[in-house]
Amino acid sequence: MPRLLEGKTALILGVANRWSLAYAIAQAFAREGARLILTYQGDRQKLTVEELAAELKAHQTLACDVSQDDQLANLTSQLQSQGTVLNAVVHSIAFANREDLSRPFVETSRAGFALAQDVSAFSLVAVARATAPLMPPKDQGGGSIITLTYLGSTRVVENYNVMGVAKAALEAAMRYLASDLGASNIRVNAISAGAVKTASARGIRGFSKMLEGAAHLAPLRRNTDPAEVADAAVFLASDLGRGVTGNVLYVDAGMQIMGFAGLE
Ligand code: NAP
Numbered sequence: 510m511p512r513l514l515e516g517k518t519a520l521i522l523g524v525a526n527r528w529s530l531a532y533a534i535a536q537a538f539a540r541e542g543a544r545l546i547l548t549y550q551g552d553r554q555k556l557t558v559e560e561l562a563a564e565l566k567a568h569q570t571l572a573c574d575v576s577q578d579d580q581l582a583n584l585t586s587q588l589q590s591q592g593t594v595l596n597a598v599v600h601s602i603a604f605a606n607r608e609d610l611s612r613p614f615v616e617t618s619r620a621g622f623a624l625a626q627d628v629s630a631f632s633l634v635a636v637a638r639a640t641a642p643l644m645p646p647k648d649q650g651g652g653s654i655i656t657l658t659y660l661g662s663t664r665v666v667e668n669y670n671v672m673g674v675a676k677a678a679l680e681a682a683m684r685y686l687a688s689d690l691g692a693s694n695i696r697v698n699a700i701s702a703g704a705v706k707t708a709s710a711r712g713i714r715g716f717s718k719m720l721e722g723a724a725h726l727a728p729l730r731r732n733t734d735p736a737e738v739a740d741a742a743v744f745l746a747s748d749l750g751r752g753v754t755g756n757v758l759y760v761d762a763g764m765q766i767m768g769f770a771g772l773e
Pocket residue numbers: 522523524525526528529530531549550551554573574575576600601602603604628657658659660701702703704705706707708709710
């Protein structure tokens with residue numbers, strides 16, 4: 510059977526460790542034949558990402574802190590100088606100060622709000638600008654940009670706070686980018702993943718309870734498997750997703766449809 514991403518090159522930002530959603534996506538992309546380029550934020554993560562990249566037989570690892578314009582420019586020029594053509598880009602990045610994920614939202618500081626917006630939402634715009642010029646022309650397929658979001662963008666989820674507001678901005682940015690880049694046949698979509706225990710998620714106070722609650726309430730009566738999120742990303746990166754742009758695709762065991770459930 511032909512593999513879905515054979516002959517495609519994918520840049521994946523946001524692998525921190527084996528539990529990262531980006532790592533599950535990288536595994537699925539490798540399974541489907543994609544040539545992988547992974548980024549790491551800084552020297553602290555370099556070794557881990559290089560080890561994971563070796564396991565995945567990734568083509569390359571590159572440094573990129575998305576809050577630094579010079580690093581994004583460097584990423585573009587490095588890829589350009591080696592003649593890399595990108596078919597897919599996965600943006601799997603978010604950050605907020607831990608205290609902003611535990612105190613009441615009304616107490617959010619100006620600096621904490623700006624930081625969450627910069628790293629978690631604006632970075633998608635910056636990454637799209639840095640990578641769209643590396644994608645094939647529209648008659649040769651264009652490209653696919655995928656970001657990761659969460660239900661806290663549209664519903665109030667306890668303790669998600671400043672990150673919920675950043676995810677709302679991220680989803681709006683995704684739609685504006687889809688409109689801008691559509692003429693170049695570059696599709697931009699978000700996957701809204703159900704709660705998964707990762708390093709970032711552990712920063713949210715009461716996250717384990719949230720997982721338990723979601724498993725009880727979700728229509729599928731279980732939590733989300735990172736591999737399910739990864740397979741949705743394969744779909745969006747592949748030619749099967751060629752008609753889909755500007756969309757938030759929920760991969761959350763159905764959690765987003767639920768309202769109030771009676772207490773048992
Ligand atoms: P994760 O493994 O901690 O991944 C978050 C990544 O963001 C890490 O690789 C982190 O790098 C990176 N990052 C933070 N600041 C950065 C910067 N300035 N430059 C470059 N990279 C930076 O956690 P995850 O849960 O897989 O998160 C991935 C995405 O999925 C996030 O957008 C998250 O909001 C979203 N999501 C997660 C869940 C969930 O329940 N886990 C649900 C829905 C959506 P370092 O570790 O090197 O700092």
